[in-house]
Amino acid sequence: MRPLRMALTKGRLEKDTVALLEKAGIDCTQVHEKGRRLILPVGDGSMEVVLSKAADVITYVENGVCDLGVVGKDTIMEHGTRFFEVMDLGFGRCRFALAGPKGVDFYAGYREKVVASKYPNVTRAFFENKQMDVRVIRIEGSVELAPLLGLADGIVDIVETGTTLKENGLEVKETVADLSARLIVNTASMKLRKKQIEELVARLEGAKKTC
Amino acid sequence: MKHNRMITPEGMKDILLEECTLRRTLREKAASRLRRSGYREVVTPGVEFYDLFDPSHTGFAQEDLYKMTDNKGRLLVMRPDCTLPIARLAATRLQALPRPLRLWYDEMVYRNNPGLDGRDDEQLQCGMELLGAGGLKADLEALFLASRILQDMVPGYRIELGHAGIFQGLSEELPVDDEGREAIRRAIEAKNYAALSAMLDEIPDTPAVQALQKLPRLFGGPEVLHEARALCGGSRASEALSYLQNLYEKLCDLGLSDHVMFDLGLVQRNDYYTGVVFSAYIPGEGEAVLSGGRYDSLLDWFGQPMPAVGFALKIDAVARSLMREQGIVCPAPQLLVFGEKGQETKALLYMQDRQEQGVICEYAVCETMEQAKDYALSSGIHRLAVVGEQVREVEV
Known part of the structure; x- marks a missing residue:
């Protein structure tokens, strides 16, 4: 049987995950010395780590080429659901928030509101739950620009400290969802390799508690 | 205007040469097993009225259905499933036949998956429905048939069992509305422990809440039945557990203990299931290749109440996994x-x-x-x- 394969979101989540794996007693030397390699053995060889972009972690796990993945709740909300979400890893905490120009009531008036976001699915779902019609515009870069330029009444984006918002005359109007890194598992892997996966989850739970 | 004559729409694909041969072999294996067990083939139309798959009754999401209109402007869909058309048949044209009815099919089904996720929108499903028969014997027949068909194709298969009565029994004790219940069901289905806890924390703590909290973790070998028993006292859920225990013992007598597992958090989207539910997995495929269960109240909707059980196997998914693992080649003429x-x-x-x-x-x-x-x-x-x-x- 091939090693248990875990996809990690490159960047900060990768570092936090590696720290957690090491705390759980899984050797990650190869990840530290990865060079340009993208598939890296960890621990005693019964597991390997794959590095990829956040949305791809979901794709690899959904299609079963990776058994597990570590990805932000933001990406899960935007991109997919056909896998098991088994653990809140506790790091990468931030939130999705609706923000708009300071001192302006976003909900005032009957005119249709325009909302810019890098996360159109999350935005649409949020307003659909409110039974509210809005026009969603997808923006790829700095979303804060859209209300400043007059394209949008508000934005839905990830907020950590709120500094960028403040410096651009924007403020949080409402929290859409609290976010953190999650451990996800492919549906079939969960059934066919249950023991191995549960052991790993238990070790990670243990390591998380000692954080 | 741009012409797309050289390519196929997203989610569709050509099936070529070796894969056709393999697929044909698999279809014949399944068909042969079903025919020898007294099942008779039916073919239902590829296009049906939208009303047959009405999301409020069937659990299909509106956006998953391929839709079009007929010449009177009525909404049509490309068949997303074969069970509902067969239930319609059993309640109408086959009404006068003696019960139970044993029917099988081998048809394309269509689901409009979200773009670019690598899934096929068109899939070949082969399956059976045993209509007009309730109880253990009928469930055993269906499960045994499923296991024989899989054994003929991929001996490393696993079947997992659940029971719709567990979730239904526990959730009807909760002070939540249908929407809340659906949200809880989704969290259990996705094994999303975090979201489930958040929802259940808002409800007064009762034994049912505690049991639901643990439900997504209750999968694995027969030991989960014991664990579950401690959680569900004297309710509909505990009846379901006894039933599964009984079924499991019979399956062990058939020598299937290595192939059978449990997932008590198996709460399928199709909410027409009422009794035992099951899914099967094979190595190398990321999703279940077979799914089915007992649906005793579905036929009420067609005005002909009768118990029924059935399953569908995704032939293309099995073929894909075999192609990957074995690299089958088509022999040249001799x-x-x-x-x-x-x-x-x-x-x-x-x-x-x-x-x-x-x-x-x-x-x-x-x-x-x-x-x-x-x-x-x-x-x-x-x-x-x-x-x-x-x-x-x-x-x-």
């Missing part, structure tokens, strides 16, 4: 038959004789024997029959 000038018809008749002996033959359509030889070499055919006044067969 014999090329070349007719010399004036012997064209004699060559055809000779080919027919050889075919009747079971040899796979191809008719050479080229002018000279040299060309026939070259063609045989390039297509991997090892024998050449030259039909002149006399017939001779040579190795190439």
